Amino acid sequence: GAGVSQSPSNKVTEKGKDVELRCDPISGHTALYWYRQRLGQGLEFLIYFQGNSAPDKSGLPSDRFSAERTGESVSTLTIQRTQQEDSAVYLCASSLGQGGQPQHFGDGTRLSIL
Amino acid sequence: DQQVKQNSPSLSVQEGRISILNCDYTNSMFDYFLWYKKYPAEGPTFLISISSIKDKNEDGRFTVFLNKSAKHLSLHIVPSQPGDSAVYFCAASEIHGNKLVFGAGTILRVKS
Numbered sequence: 203g204a205g206v207s208q209s210p211s212n213k214v215t216e217k218g219k220d221v222e223l224r225c226d227p228i229s230g231h232t233a234l235y236w237y238r239q240r241l242g243q244g245l246e247f248l249i250y251f252q253g254n255s256a257p258d259k260s261g262l263p264s265d266r267f268s269a270e271r272t273g274e275s276v277s278t279l280t281i282q283r284t285q286q287e288d289s290a291v292y293l294c295a296s297s298l299g300q301g302g303q304p305q306h307f308g309d310g311t312r313l314s315i316l
Numbered sequence: 317d318q319q320v321k322q323n324s325p326s327l328s329v330q331e332g333r334i335s336i337l338n339c340d341y342t343n344s345m346f347d348y349f350l351w352y353k354k355y356p357a358e359g360p361t362f363l364i365s366i367s368s369i370k371d372k373n374e375d376g377r378f379t380v381f382l383n384k385s386a387k388h389l390s391l392h393i394v395p396s397q398p399g400d401s402a403v404y405f406c407a408a409s410e411i412h413g414n415k416l417v418f419g420a421g422t423i424l425r426v427k428s
Binding site for chain 2: 237242243244245246247250252258260261293301302305306307308309310312
């Protein structure tokens with residue numbers, strides 16, 4: 203497809219389990235971002251990848267969160283030992299990576315921790 | 317510390333009239349601003365952007381105005397249509413930066 207693709211669309215898991223979320227960016231987009239949206243709030247930046255540069259991890263809330271990206275393609279966000287406060291919609295976006303270019307979002311993964 | 321604020325949680329407008337959504341920011345390093353529209357269970361959709369070298373950008377029914385001295389921007393939708401009913405997010409970044417900082421959103425309802 204032409205847009206950012208995320209999977210799964212919904213994930214329900216028990217507290218303490220690990221989860222892995224996947225993002226396929228728009229082809230040709232060198233920049234990839236992860237955000238989180240908690241209920242009733244705006245989007246919160248988590249991590250940013252740009253080409254082969256070191257990722258900007260400044261938004262990750264704890265060391266239980268990590269993300270990887272292979273080249274300029276797929277990215278995975280991993281949350282270890284999930285907690286109830288991790289429940290949110292996790293959104294991935296990509297852009298051309300140049301200044302002044304908008305980010306385009308996927309439909310997100312709704313994560314529910316029981 | 318909320319760097320981007322949308323002080324109106326909701327707005328209701330009659331079809332055909334103008335919708336005006338407002339956004340304030342505090343970080344003077346921001347120089348690129350965007351508006352996104354979001355339907356339930358979908359990701360935000362990019363609508364329109366403006367860089368700090370401009371004070372107005374127009375795209376069809378959507379116009380964004382930027383007042384740098386007041387650190388304020390607004391989105392005007394004219395004429396409003398029922399399909400415009402959604403949550404609208406204001407976002408800001410440094411033009412050579414990476415992350416977007418989002419406001420909490422405004423729910424727009426356009427009544428027919």
